Amino acid sequence: MTVIESKVTINAPAASVYNFLADLNNHHQLMPENVVGWTATKDEARFNIQNMAKLVLQVSNRNPNEILINAVEAPPFPLELKWQIKEAGTQTQVFYTISADMNMMMKMLASGQLQKLADFETQRLKELVTK
Known part of the structure; x- marks a missing residue:
């Protein structure tokens, strides 16, 4: 199992980040620019990563x-x-983990691309949710 991690501290309440x-x-x-054809509902997203793969993501569990x-x-x-x-005082710590079962x-x-994606997503989250 390959595990990719990224974390960020956001100057916003945990409830805002969760929502x-x-x-x-x-x-x-x-998502970065190479993600195209995005369609989503609250529980499911469908998209293509240009020249790579088509993915369907589905929320399997939510808690605060x-x-x-x-x-x-x-x-x-x-x-x-x-x-x-x-929640950490007036800030929120967000930990993002991508777990992928890939062959060698x-x-x-x-794995390098997944790390870039994880870091991009956490930084973008910080930009979008920070007060």
């Missing part, structure tokens, strides 16, 4: 401190996205 992340409609704002999202409908490899939200070749090709 943003709990709705997959908002996740399009976190954590949101779990899984790739469904024949992803290129099993994939879980986990957003953990922790896929890991060599994709």
Whole structure:
């Protein structure tokens, strides 16, 4: 299992961060330009990563401190996205984990890109949710 992690501290209440992340409609704002064809509901998102893959993500669990999202409908490899939200005084710490079950070749090709994606998403979240 390949685990990619990114964290960020946001100057906003945990409830605001949770409300943003709990709705997959908002996740399009976190994605880089090579994510195209985005369609979403609160619980599911469908999109293409240009020249790479088509993905369908679905929320599998929500609670005020954590949101779990899984790739469904024949992803290129099993994939879980986990957003953990922790209030720290007037700020909120957000931990984002991408867990992917990839073979060694896929890991060599994709892990760097997944780390860039995770870091991009957490920084973009900070920009969008900060007061």
